[in-house]
Amino acid sequence: MGSVLLPVSLLLAATCLVSGSPPTPSGPFWVHINPEVKAVRPGGSVWLNCSHSCPLPESSSLRTQLQQGGMLRGPGWISYQLLDVRAWSSNVRCVVTCAGETREATATITAYKRPDSVIMEAPVLVGHKYTLRCYVTHVFPVGFLVVTFKRGSRVIYFESLERFTGPNLANVTLTYVVRAGPNDLWQPLTCHARLNLDGLVVHSSSAPVMLTVQALSPVAKALASTSIAALVGILLAVGVAYVRKCLEMQSQ
Template sequence: MRPRDGRGPQRTLPFDCRQRETKSSSSGSGDCEEKCYHALSTLFWTTCRCFPSASSPQPCRKGIPSPFDRRRNRFRERKHLAQRHTAAETFAAQSSGLPGSGEVFEVHTYPEQLAVKPGESQFINCSTSCSRPEAGGLETILAKTLLKSGAQWKEYLVSNISQDTIIYCYFTCFGEQRLTSLNVSVFYPPTQVLLKLQPTWVAVGRPFTIKCHVPAVKPLESLTLMLLRGQEVLHNQTFWGTTDGTQGATATHNSTAHREDGLHNFSCQAILDLRSLGGNIIHSVSEPQMLKVYEPRPDNQMVVIISVVSVLLFLFVTSILLCFVLGQHWRQRRMGTYGVQGA
Protein backbone atom coordinates (compact mmCIF):
# COMPACT_ATOMS: atom_id res chain seq x y z
CA MET A 1 0.00 0.00 0.00
CA ARG A 2 1.52 3.29 -1.12
CA PRO A 3 0.64 6.35 0.89
CA ARG A 4 -0.75 9.59 -0.47
CA ASP A 5 -0.59 13.08 0.97
CA GLY A 6 -3.23 13.38 3.66
CA ARG A 7 -5.49 16.35 4.08
CA GLY A 8 -6.48 15.75 7.70
CA PRO A 9 -4.44 15.81 10.91
CA GLN A 10 -1.08 14.08 10.39
CA ARG A 11 0.28 11.38 12.63
CA THR A 12 3.87 11.53 13.78
CA LEU A 13 6.04 8.59 12.75
CA PRO A 14 7.41 6.20 15.37
CA PHE A 15 10.70 7.18 16.98
CA ASP A 16 12.77 4.52 15.22
CA CYS A 17 11.68 5.73 11.76
CA ARG A 18 12.32 9.38 12.56
CA GLN A 19 15.76 8.54 13.88
CA ARG A 20 16.59 6.46 10.82
CA GLU A 21 15.39 9.18 8.44
CA THR A 22 17.40 11.86 10.22
CA LYS A 23 20.52 9.73 10.13
CA SER A 24 20.16 8.93 6.44
CA SER A 25 19.40 12.53 5.52
CA SER A 26 22.41 13.83 7.39
CA SER A 27 24.74 11.64 5.37
CA GLY A 28 24.14 13.77 2.32
CA SER A 29 24.05 10.81 -0.07
CA GLY A 30 20.92 10.69 -2.22
CA ASP A 31 21.43 7.03 -3.12
CA CYS A 32 21.55 5.98 0.51
CA GLU A 33 18.52 8.08 1.61
CA GLU A 34 15.70 5.94 2.97
CA LYS A 35 12.03 6.72 2.36
CA CYS A 36 9.38 6.02 4.97
CA TYR A 37 5.80 5.01 4.36
CA HIS A 38 2.87 3.78 6.41
CA ALA A 39 2.91 0.42 4.79
CA LEU A 40 1.02 -1.70 7.31
CA SER A 41 -2.13 -0.64 9.18
CA THR A 42 -4.30 -2.61 11.52
CA LEU A 43 -7.37 -1.70 13.56
CA PHE A 44 -5.46 -0.39 16.58
CA TRP A 45 -2.01 0.55 15.43
CA THR A 46 0.03 1.54 12.37
CA THR A 47 3.59 0.52 11.55
CA CYS A 48 6.13 2.43 9.50
CA ARG A 49 8.52 0.65 7.18
CA CYS A 50 11.59 2.28 5.63
CA PHE A 51 12.78 1.59 2.09
CA PRO A 52 15.90 2.67 0.15
CA SER A 53 15.45 5.61 -2.21
CA ALA A 54 15.98 3.47 -5.28
CA SER A 55 12.88 1.40 -4.58
CA SER A 56 10.60 4.29 -3.59
CA PRO A 57 9.11 6.76 -6.07
CA GLN A 58 8.01 9.27 -3.41
CA PRO A 59 10.06 11.32 -0.94
CA CYS A 60 10.07 10.52 2.73
CA ARG A 61 7.80 12.77 4.85
CA LYS A 62 7.30 12.86 8.52
CA GLY A 63 3.82 12.20 9.80
CA ILE A 64 2.22 10.94 6.59
CA PRO A 65 -1.13 9.41 7.69
CA SER A 66 -2.21 6.01 6.52
CA PRO A 67 -5.63 5.48 4.89
CA PHE A 68 -6.87 3.94 8.13
CA ASP A 69 -5.73 7.03 10.03
CA ARG A 70 -7.60 9.27 7.64
CA ARG A 71 -10.79 7.22 8.01
CA ARG A 72 -10.46 7.21 11.81
CA ASN A 73 -9.85 10.97 11.89
CA ARG A 74 -12.92 11.60 9.75
CA PHE A 75 -14.99 9.35 12.04
CA ARG A 76 -13.80 11.17 15.14
CA GLU A 77 -14.51 14.54 13.57
CA ARG A 78 -18.05 13.53 12.58
CA LYS A 79 -18.67 12.15 16.11
CA HIS A 80 -17.38 15.35 17.71
CA LEU A 81 -19.58 17.49 15.45
CA ALA A 82 -22.61 15.32 16.26
CA GLN A 83 -21.98 15.69 20.00
CA ARG A 84 -21.68 19.46 19.67
CA HIS A 85 -24.89 19.59 17.63
CA THR A 86 -26.77 17.53 20.24
CA ALA A 87 -25.50 19.74 23.09
CA ALA A 88 -26.53 22.86 21.16
CA GLU A 89 -30.05 21.50 20.59
CA THR A 90 -30.42 20.58 24.27
CA PHE A 91 -29.26 24.03 25.38
CA ALA A 92 -31.64 25.74 22.94
CA ALA A 93 -34.58 23.62 24.13
CA GLN A 94 -33.84 24.38 27.80
CA SER A 95 -33.42 28.08 27.09
CA SER A 96 -36.72 28.29 25.22
CA GLY A 97 -38.71 26.75 28.14
CA LEU A 98 -40.33 24.04 26.04
CA PRO A 99 -42.27 21.58 28.24
CA GLY A 100 -41.02 18.07 27.87
CA SER A 101 -37.72 19.22 26.33
CA GLY A 102 -35.65 19.12 29.52
CA GLU A 103 -37.34 21.88 31.57
CA VAL A 104 -40.62 21.72 33.49
CA PHE A 105 -41.91 25.21 34.23
CA GLU A 106 -43.55 25.98 37.58
CA VAL A 107 -46.11 28.48 38.88
CA HIS A 108 -45.83 30.14 42.29
CA THR A 109 -47.76 32.58 44.48
CA TYR A 110 -46.54 34.82 47.24
CA PRO A 111 -47.67 34.43 49.92
CA GLU A 112 -48.37 30.71 49.65
CA GLN A 113 -51.14 30.94 52.30
CA LEU A 114 -53.11 33.93 53.52
CA ALA A 115 -54.92 34.74 56.80
CA VAL A 116 -56.72 38.09 56.98
CA LYS A 117 -59.30 39.88 59.07
CA PRO A 118 -62.73 40.37 57.47
CA GLY A 119 -62.79 43.26 54.99
CA GLU A 120 -59.02 43.55 54.61
CA SER A 121 -57.04 43.79 51.35
CA GLN A 122 -53.87 41.92 50.43
CA PHE A 123 -51.09 42.05 47.80
CA ILE A 124 -50.59 38.78 45.88
CA ASN A 125 -47.71 38.06 43.49
CA CYS A 126 -48.16 35.43 40.77
CA SER A 127 -45.00 34.21 38.97
CA THR A 128 -43.65 31.41 36.75
CA SER A 129 -40.29 29.88 35.84
CA CYS A 130 -41.18 29.85 32.12
CA SER A 131 -38.96 32.37 30.32
CA ARG A 132 -41.56 33.28 27.67
CA PRO A 133 -45.10 32.67 29.02
CA GLU A 134 -47.94 33.24 26.58
CA ALA A 135 -50.58 34.19 29.17
CA GLY A 136 -51.07 34.30 32.92
CA GLY A 137 -53.05 35.86 35.71
CA LEU A 138 -55.16 35.44 38.84
CA GLU A 139 -58.61 33.82 39.05
CA THR A 140 -60.80 34.70 42.05
CA ILE A 141 -64.36 35.66 42.98
CA LEU A 142 -62.98 38.63 44.94
CA ALA A 143 -62.29 42.09 43.57
CA LYS A 144 -58.77 42.27 42.09
CA THR A 145 -56.60 45.01 40.59
CA LEU A 146 -53.44 44.45 38.51
CA LEU A 147 -50.76 46.77 39.93
CA LYS A 148 -47.50 45.69 38.26
CA SER A 149 -46.38 43.05 35.79
CA GLY A 150 -43.23 41.65 34.23
CA ALA A 151 -42.32 38.96 31.72
CA GLN A 152 -42.65 36.23 34.35
CA TRP A 153 -44.75 37.77 37.14
CA LYS A 154 -47.87 39.80 37.95
CA GLU A 155 -48.78 41.62 41.16
CA TYR A 156 -52.42 42.08 42.19
CA LEU A 157 -54.33 43.81 44.97
CA VAL A 158 -57.22 41.65 46.21
CA SER A 159 -59.78 43.77 48.08
CA ASN A 160 -62.60 43.31 50.60
CA ILE A 161 -61.88 39.74 51.64
CA SER A 162 -64.92 38.69 53.66
CA GLN A 163 -64.99 34.89 53.45
CA ASP A 164 -62.78 31.85 53.11
CA THR A 165 -61.91 31.22 49.48
CA ILE A 166 -59.31 29.82 47.06
CA ILE A 167 -57.38 31.99 44.60
CA TYR A 168 -55.78 30.43 41.51
CA CYS A 169 -52.61 31.63 39.78
CA TYR A 170 -52.06 30.30 36.23
CA PHE A 171 -49.60 30.62 33.33
CA THR A 172 -49.52 29.17 29.81
CA CYS A 173 -46.14 28.22 28.36
CA PHE A 174 -45.89 26.88 24.75
CA GLY A 175 -49.46 25.65 24.76
CA GLU A 176 -49.37 24.03 28.21
CA GLN A 177 -51.21 25.65 31.13
CA ARG A 178 -50.32 25.14 34.76
CA LEU A 179 -51.78 26.65 37.92
CA THR A 180 -51.37 26.72 41.66
CA SER A 181 -53.86 27.52 44.42
CA LEU A 182 -53.72 29.95 47.34
CA ASN A 183 -55.92 29.26 50.38
CA VAL A 184 -57.38 32.42 51.95
CA SER A 185 -58.69 32.15 55.54
CA VAL A 186 -60.67 34.88 57.29
CA PHE A 187 -60.11 34.96 61.05
CA TYR A 188 -61.77 36.75 63.95
CA PRO A 189 -59.31 37.56 66.76
CA PRO A 190 -60.27 37.26 70.45
CA THR A 191 -60.88 40.96 71.05
CA GLN A 192 -62.77 40.35 74.33
CA VAL A 193 -61.47 38.07 77.06
CA LEU A 194 -63.73 37.99 80.11
CA LEU A 195 -62.62 36.59 83.49
CA LYS A 196 -64.87 35.83 86.44
CA LEU A 197 -64.07 34.56 89.96
CA GLN A 198 -66.86 32.84 91.90
CA PRO A 199 -67.02 33.81 94.72
CA THR A 200 -64.76 36.82 95.00
CA TRP A 201 -64.65 36.43 98.82
CA VAL A 202 -63.67 32.98 100.02
CA ALA A 203 -62.38 31.45 103.24
CA VAL A 204 -59.19 29.45 103.43
CA GLY A 205 -59.87 25.85 102.50
CA ARG A 206 -63.10 26.67 100.71
CA PRO A 207 -63.60 26.01 96.94
CA PHE A 208 -63.85 28.72 94.30
CA THR A 209 -64.17 28.74 90.47
CA ILE A 210 -62.21 30.57 87.76
CA LYS A 211 -64.14 31.08 84.52
CA CYS A 212 -62.82 32.61 81.26
CA HIS A 213 -64.99 33.36 78.23
CA VAL A 214 -64.27 34.64 74.70
CA PRO A 215 -67.51 35.75 72.95
CA ALA A 216 -66.56 35.36 69.24
CA VAL A 217 -63.49 33.85 67.64
CA LYS A 218 -62.53 32.03 64.41
CA PRO A 219 -61.05 29.52 63.73
CA LEU A 220 -61.90 27.90 67.04
CA GLU A 221 -59.44 25.01 66.55
CA SER A 222 -56.57 27.51 66.62
CA LEU A 223 -57.57 28.96 70.01
CA THR A 224 -56.02 28.20 73.40
CA LEU A 225 -57.22 29.67 76.72
CA MET A 226 -54.80 29.82 79.65
CA LEU A 227 -55.87 30.54 83.24
CA LEU A 228 -53.09 32.19 85.25
CA ARG A 229 -52.38 32.98 88.89
CA GLY A 230 -49.65 35.55 88.58
CA GLN A 231 -47.24 33.90 86.12
CA GLU A 232 -48.28 30.37 87.06
CA VAL A 233 -50.45 28.47 84.60
CA LEU A 234 -53.32 26.83 86.46
CA HIS A 235 -55.14 25.44 83.42
CA ASN A 236 -55.07 25.62 79.63
CA GLN A 237 -57.65 24.39 77.18
CA THR A 238 -57.83 23.94 73.40
CA PHE A 239 -60.97 23.68 71.30
CA TRP A 240 -62.39 22.06 68.19
CA GLY A 241 -64.44 24.02 65.69
CA THR A 242 -67.79 22.64 64.54
CA THR A 243 -68.99 25.44 62.22
CA ASP A 244 -67.47 27.84 59.69
CA GLY A 245 -68.70 30.91 61.56
CA THR A 246 -67.55 32.56 64.76
CA GLN A 247 -68.01 30.72 68.03
CA GLY A 248 -67.68 31.45 71.71
CA ALA A 249 -65.26 29.56 73.94
CA THR A 250 -65.24 29.03 77.71
CA ALA A 251 -62.63 27.54 80.03
CA THR A 252 -63.43 26.66 83.68
CA HIS A 253 -61.17 25.63 86.54
CA ASN A 254 -62.13 24.69 90.10
CA SER A 255 -59.66 25.26 92.93
CA THR A 256 -59.35 25.47 96.69
CA ALA A 257 -58.48 28.76 98.34
CA HIS A 258 -55.10 29.16 100.01
CA ARG A 259 -53.72 32.09 101.97
CA GLU A 260 -51.26 32.98 99.16
CA ASP A 261 -54.09 33.18 96.62
CA GLY A 262 -54.94 36.61 97.95
CA LEU A 263 -51.44 37.88 97.05
CA HIS A 264 -51.64 37.25 93.27
CA ASN A 265 -53.67 38.51 90.36
CA PHE A 266 -55.79 36.05 88.40
CA SER A 267 -55.99 36.51 84.62
CA CYS A 268 -56.92 34.72 81.39
CA GLN A 269 -54.82 34.74 78.22
CA ALA A 270 -56.30 33.88 74.80
CA ILE A 271 -53.85 32.67 72.11
CA LEU A 272 -54.91 32.37 68.46
CA ASP A 273 -52.19 30.51 66.51
CA LEU A 274 -52.58 31.19 62.77
CA ARG A 275 -49.14 30.00 61.61
CA SER A 276 -50.57 26.94 59.87
CA LEU A 277 -52.80 29.28 57.82
CA GLY A 278 -50.04 31.70 56.84
CA GLY A 279 -50.61 34.16 59.70
CA ASN A 280 -49.05 34.97 63.07
CA ILE A 281 -49.80 34.32 66.75
CA ILE A 282 -52.34 36.72 68.31
CA HIS A 283 -52.40 37.27 72.09
CA SER A 284 -55.21 38.81 74.15
CA VAL A 285 -55.32 39.11 77.95
CA SER A 286 -58.23 39.78 80.30
CA GLU A 287 -58.32 42.38 83.04
CA PRO A 288 -56.61 41.02 86.19
CA GLN A 289 -58.74 40.22 89.21
CA MET A 290 -57.96 39.68 92.89
CA LEU A 291 -59.36 36.95 95.10
CA LYS A 292 -60.07 38.02 98.69
CA VAL A 293 -59.15 35.22 101.07
CA TYR A 294 -59.90 35.34 104.81
CA GLU A 295 -59.49 33.08 107.81
CA PRO A 296 -62.67 31.27 108.89
CA ARG A 297 -64.33 32.61 112.12
CA PRO A 298 -66.79 30.92 114.54
CA ASP A 299 -70.32 31.24 113.28
CA ASN A 300 -72.69 32.98 115.83
CA GLN A 301 -75.64 31.17 114.39
CA MET A 302 -73.93 27.88 115.00
CA VAL A 303 -73.27 28.90 118.60
CA VAL A 304 -76.98 29.68 119.06
CA ILE A 305 -77.95 26.37 117.56
CA ILE A 306 -75.55 24.48 119.78
CA SER A 307 -76.85 26.38 122.84
CA VAL A 308 -80.47 25.65 122.01
CA VAL A 309 -79.73 22.00 121.42
CA SER A 310 -77.88 21.83 124.71
CA VAL A 311 -80.79 23.42 126.60
CA LEU A 312 -83.29 21.08 124.97
CA LEU A 313 -81.14 18.11 125.81
CA PHE A 314 -80.88 19.27 129.44
CA LEU A 315 -84.63 19.72 129.65
CA PHE A 316 -85.18 16.32 128.13
CA VAL A 317 -82.86 14.61 130.58
CA THR A 318 -84.36 16.60 133.50
CA SER A 319 -87.89 15.62 132.50
CA ILE A 320 -86.88 11.96 132.30
CA LEU A 321 -85.36 12.10 135.78
CA LEU A 322 -88.35 13.98 137.14
CA CYS A 323 -90.76 11.42 135.74
CA PHE A 324 -88.70 8.62 137.24
CA VAL A 325 -88.68 10.25 140.71
CA LEU A 326 -92.38 11.01 140.63
CA GLY A 327 -93.14 7.50 139.46
CA GLN A 328 -91.21 6.00 142.32
CA HIS A 329 -92.88 8.30 144.86
CA TRP A 330 -96.34 7.48 143.55
CA ARG A 331 -95.58 3.78 143.70
CA GLN A 332 -94.44 3.96 147.32
CA ARG A 333 -97.55 5.82 148.38
CA ARG A 334 -99.75 3.29 146.65
CA MET A 335 -97.99 0.33 148.21
CA GLY A 336 -98.29 1.88 151.62
CA THR A 337 -102.12 2.26 151.36
CA TYR A 338 -102.60 -1.34 150.26
CA GLY A 339 -100.58 -2.57 153.26
CA VAL A 340 -102.87 -0.78 155.78
CA GLN A 341 -106.02 -2.20 154.21
CA GLY A 342 -104.64 -5.75 154.31
CA ALA A 343 -103.88 -5.51 157.98
Protein backbone atom coordinates in the same frame (compact mmCIF):
# COMPACT_ATOMS: atom_id res chain seq x y z
CA MET B 1 -39.93 53.76 18.38
CA GLY B 2 -43.58 53.19 17.34
CA SER B 3 -42.48 52.58 13.72
CA VAL B 4 -40.23 49.74 14.91
CA LEU B 5 -42.71 48.06 17.27
CA LEU B 6 -45.61 48.06 14.82
CA PRO B 7 -43.98 45.82 12.16
CA VAL B 8 -42.76 43.42 14.87
CA SER B 9 -46.29 43.10 16.25
CA LEU B 10 -47.67 42.52 12.77
CA LEU B 11 -45.00 39.90 12.10
CA LEU B 12 -45.89 38.03 15.31
CA ALA B 13 -49.57 38.08 14.43
CA ALA B 14 -48.85 36.86 10.90
CA THR B 15 -46.71 34.04 12.26
CA CYS B 16 -49.64 32.91 14.48
CA LEU B 17 -52.02 32.89 11.53
CA VAL B 18 -49.65 30.96 9.27
CA SER B 19 -48.39 28.39 11.74
CA GLY B 20 -51.66 28.05 13.71
CA SER B 21 -49.77 28.10 17.06
CA PRO B 22 -49.02 30.96 19.46
CA PRO B 23 -45.55 32.47 19.65
CA THR B 24 -43.32 30.88 22.26
CA PRO B 25 -41.28 32.87 24.77
CA SER B 26 -37.55 33.06 24.20
CA GLY B 27 -36.95 31.12 27.44
CA PRO B 28 -38.93 29.40 30.21
CA PHE B 29 -41.85 31.68 31.00
CA TRP B 30 -42.73 32.67 34.55
CA VAL B 31 -45.95 32.93 36.55
CA HIS B 32 -46.31 35.12 39.63
CA ILE B 33 -49.16 35.63 42.09
CA ASN B 34 -49.48 38.63 44.39
CA PRO B 35 -49.89 38.66 47.34
CA GLU B 36 -48.42 35.25 48.10
CA VAL B 37 -49.70 35.32 51.72
CA LYS B 38 -52.77 37.25 52.80
CA ALA B 39 -54.73 37.31 56.07
CA VAL B 40 -58.32 38.53 56.05
CA ARG B 41 -61.11 38.89 58.59
CA PRO B 42 -63.47 35.87 58.55
CA GLY B 43 -66.11 36.45 55.88
CA GLY B 44 -63.95 39.05 54.12
CA SER B 45 -62.80 39.20 50.49
CA VAL B 46 -59.45 39.62 48.75
CA TRP B 47 -58.07 40.32 45.26
CA LEU B 48 -55.18 38.26 43.87
CA ASN B 49 -53.19 39.31 40.82
CA CYS B 50 -51.80 36.57 38.57
CA SER B 51 -49.14 37.76 36.12
CA HIS B 52 -47.05 35.89 33.53
CA SER B 53 -44.54 36.41 30.73
CA CYS B 54 -46.33 34.43 28.02
CA PRO B 55 -47.10 36.53 24.88
CA LEU B 56 -50.24 34.55 24.03
CA PRO B 57 -51.27 32.10 26.78
CA GLU B 58 -53.35 29.14 25.74
CA SER B 59 -55.20 29.17 29.05
CA SER B 60 -55.06 30.71 32.51
CA SER B 61 -57.15 29.98 35.57
CA LEU B 62 -57.32 30.26 39.34
CA ARG B 63 -57.82 26.95 41.11
CA THR B 64 -59.28 27.17 44.60
CA GLN B 65 -62.12 25.90 46.74
CA LEU B 66 -62.92 29.45 47.81
CA GLN B 67 -65.82 31.32 46.26
CA GLN B 68 -64.73 33.47 43.29
CA GLY B 69 -66.18 36.86 42.49
CA GLY B 70 -65.10 39.46 39.96
CA MET B 71 -62.23 39.27 37.47
CA LEU B 72 -60.13 41.91 35.73
CA ARG B 73 -57.57 41.28 33.00
CA GLY B 74 -54.92 43.07 30.99
CA PRO B 75 -51.83 42.21 28.92
CA GLY B 76 -49.87 39.62 30.93
CA TRP B 77 -52.10 39.68 34.03
CA ILE B 78 -55.47 38.66 35.47
CA SER B 79 -56.88 39.71 38.85
CA TYR B 80 -59.30 37.41 40.65
CA GLN B 81 -61.59 38.26 43.56
CA LEU B 82 -62.21 35.72 46.33
CA LEU B 83 -65.35 36.16 48.44
CA ASP B 84 -66.52 35.19 51.95
CA VAL B 85 -63.22 33.68 53.11
CA ARG B 86 -63.99 31.55 56.18
CA ALA B 87 -61.44 28.74 56.12
CA TRP B 88 -58.46 29.27 58.40
CA SER B 89 -55.98 28.44 55.62
CA SER B 90 -56.58 27.92 51.90
CA ASN B 91 -54.13 27.30 49.06
CA VAL B 92 -54.83 29.11 45.78
CA ARG B 93 -53.10 28.21 42.51
CA CYS B 94 -52.72 30.44 39.47
CA VAL B 95 -52.18 28.13 36.47
CA VAL B 96 -51.03 29.33 33.01
CA THR B 97 -50.35 27.24 29.90
CA CYS B 98 -48.04 28.69 27.21
CA ALA B 99 -46.95 26.84 24.04
CA GLY B 100 -47.90 23.53 25.57
CA GLU B 101 -46.04 24.17 28.82
CA THR B 102 -47.94 24.70 32.08
CA ARG B 103 -46.63 26.64 35.05
CA GLU B 104 -48.26 27.77 38.26
CA ALA B 105 -47.80 30.00 41.31
CA THR B 106 -49.34 29.40 44.74
CA ALA B 107 -50.74 31.77 47.37
CA THR B 108 -52.03 31.11 50.88
CA ILE B 109 -55.12 32.89 52.18
CA THR B 110 -55.75 32.80 55.93
CA ALA B 111 -58.73 33.97 57.97
CA TYR B 112 -58.42 34.64 61.70
CA LYS B 113 -59.39 37.23 64.28
CA ARG B 114 -57.81 38.12 67.60
CA PRO B 115 -60.36 38.18 70.47
CA ASP B 116 -62.09 41.51 71.03
CA SER B 117 -61.63 40.96 74.77
CA VAL B 118 -60.54 38.41 77.37
CA ILE B 119 -62.35 38.97 80.68
CA MET B 120 -61.69 37.18 83.97
CA GLU B 121 -64.70 37.21 86.27
CA ALA B 122 -64.11 37.86 89.97
CA PRO B 123 -63.88 34.41 91.59
CA VAL B 124 -66.52 33.22 94.05
CA LEU B 125 -65.31 31.31 97.10
CA VAL B 126 -67.70 28.64 98.40
CA GLY B 127 -66.37 26.56 101.26
CA HIS B 128 -62.84 25.55 100.29
CA LYS B 129 -63.36 25.91 96.51
CA TYR B 130 -63.67 28.84 94.18
CA THR B 131 -64.98 29.10 90.61
CA LEU B 132 -62.95 30.66 87.81
CA ARG B 133 -64.83 31.93 84.77
CA CYS B 134 -63.27 33.49 81.67
CA TYR B 135 -65.00 35.11 78.68
CA VAL B 136 -63.26 35.27 75.28
CA THR B 137 -65.25 37.35 72.81
CA HIS B 138 -65.43 37.40 68.99
CA VAL B 139 -62.55 35.08 68.16
CA PHE B 140 -61.83 32.89 65.09
CA PRO B 141 -61.02 30.09 64.48
CA VAL B 142 -62.17 28.69 67.83
CA GLY B 143 -60.75 25.26 66.96
CA PHE B 144 -57.22 26.69 67.23
CA LEU B 145 -57.85 28.38 70.59
CA VAL B 146 -56.24 27.38 73.90
CA VAL B 147 -57.53 29.05 77.10
CA THR B 148 -55.31 29.00 80.19
CA PHE B 149 -55.96 29.96 83.84
CA LYS B 150 -52.97 31.15 85.86
CA ARG B 151 -52.46 31.87 89.55
CA GLY B 152 -49.51 34.20 89.60
CA SER B 153 -47.16 32.71 86.99
CA ARG B 154 -48.31 29.14 87.60
CA VAL B 155 -50.72 27.42 85.19
CA ILE B 156 -53.56 25.83 87.15
CA TYR B 157 -55.72 24.77 84.18
CA PHE B 158 -55.80 24.95 80.39
CA GLU B 159 -58.13 23.66 77.70
CA SER B 160 -57.80 23.27 73.93
CA LEU B 161 -60.99 23.92 71.98
CA GLU B 162 -60.10 21.94 68.87
CA ARG B 163 -63.49 20.21 68.95
CA PHE B 164 -65.09 23.44 67.69
CA THR B 165 -65.09 23.66 63.89
CA GLY B 166 -67.65 26.38 63.16
CA PRO B 167 -66.94 28.84 60.30
CA ASN B 168 -68.03 31.96 62.18
CA LEU B 169 -66.78 34.31 64.87
CA ALA B 170 -67.72 33.00 68.31
CA ASN B 171 -67.78 33.85 72.01
CA VAL B 172 -66.22 31.33 74.39
CA THR B 173 -66.89 30.90 78.12
CA LEU B 174 -64.63 28.60 80.13
CA THR B 175 -65.35 27.64 83.76
CA TYR B 176 -63.12 25.78 86.19
CA VAL B 177 -63.53 24.98 89.89
CA VAL B 178 -60.37 24.78 91.99
CA ARG B 179 -59.72 24.05 95.68
CA ALA B 180 -58.50 27.05 97.66
CA GLY B 181 -55.21 26.67 99.51
CA PRO B 182 -53.92 28.69 102.46
CA ASN B 183 -51.71 30.78 100.18
CA ASP B 184 -54.34 31.55 97.52
CA LEU B 185 -55.67 34.77 99.06
CA TRP B 186 -54.43 37.93 97.35
CA GLN B 187 -52.86 35.92 94.51
CA PRO B 188 -53.41 37.45 91.01
CA LEU B 189 -55.60 35.27 88.80
CA THR B 190 -55.50 35.73 85.02
CA CYS B 191 -56.99 34.18 81.89
CA HIS B 192 -54.97 33.80 78.68
CA ALA B 193 -56.27 33.09 75.17
CA ARG B 194 -53.80 31.76 72.59
CA LEU B 195 -54.45 31.14 68.90
CA ASN B 196 -51.84 28.69 67.62
CA LEU B 197 -52.18 29.02 63.84
CA ASP B 198 -49.59 26.64 62.40
CA GLY B 199 -46.66 28.75 63.50
CA LEU B 200 -48.46 32.09 63.84
CA VAL B 201 -49.22 32.56 67.55
CA VAL B 202 -51.65 35.26 68.71
CA HIS B 203 -51.80 36.02 72.46
CA SER B 204 -54.48 37.89 74.43
CA SER B 205 -54.78 38.15 78.22
CA SER B 206 -57.24 39.39 80.82
CA ALA B 207 -56.61 41.93 83.53
CA PRO B 208 -55.70 40.20 86.83
CA VAL B 209 -58.25 39.70 89.59
CA MET B 210 -57.59 38.77 93.22
CA LEU B 211 -59.09 36.07 95.40
CA THR B 212 -59.93 37.89 98.65
CA VAL B 213 -61.98 37.21 101.74
CA GLN B 214 -64.63 39.47 100.20
CA ALA B 215 -65.01 36.97 97.33
CA LEU B 216 -67.69 35.04 99.20
CA SER B 217 -70.88 33.75 97.68
CA PRO B 218 -74.17 35.31 98.90
CA VAL B 219 -74.95 32.10 100.80
CA ALA B 220 -71.54 32.11 102.46
CA LYS B 221 -71.99 35.78 103.35
CA ALA B 222 -75.38 35.06 104.90
CA LEU B 223 -73.97 32.18 106.93
CA ALA B 224 -71.05 34.32 108.03
CA SER B 225 -73.41 37.14 109.08
CA THR B 226 -75.60 34.69 111.04
CA SER B 227 -72.56 33.23 112.79
CA ILE B 228 -71.23 36.65 113.70
CA ALA B 229 -74.65 37.74 115.01
CA ALA B 230 -74.90 34.59 117.11
CA LEU B 231 -71.42 35.13 118.49
CA VAL B 232 -72.18 38.74 119.36
CA GLY B 233 -75.39 37.61 121.11
CA ILE B 234 -73.51 35.05 123.19
CA LEU B 235 -70.87 37.61 124.17
CA LEU B 236 -73.55 40.12 125.18
CA ALA B 237 -75.36 37.52 127.29
CA VAL B 238 -72.12 36.54 129.01
CA GLY B 239 -71.31 40.19 129.59
CA VAL B 240 -74.72 40.94 131.09
CA ALA B 241 -74.50 37.91 133.40
CA TYR B 242 -71.03 38.98 134.55
CA VAL B 243 -72.14 42.54 135.30
CA ARG B 244 -75.19 41.26 137.21
CA LYS B 245 -73.05 38.96 139.31
CA CYS B 246 -70.64 41.78 140.10
CA LEU B 247 -73.54 43.99 141.22
CA GLU B 248 -74.94 41.23 143.48
CA MET B 249 -71.52 40.72 145.11
CA GLN B 250 -71.22 44.46 145.78
CA SER B 251 -74.69 44.60 147.36
CA GLN B 252 -73.73 41.89 149.82
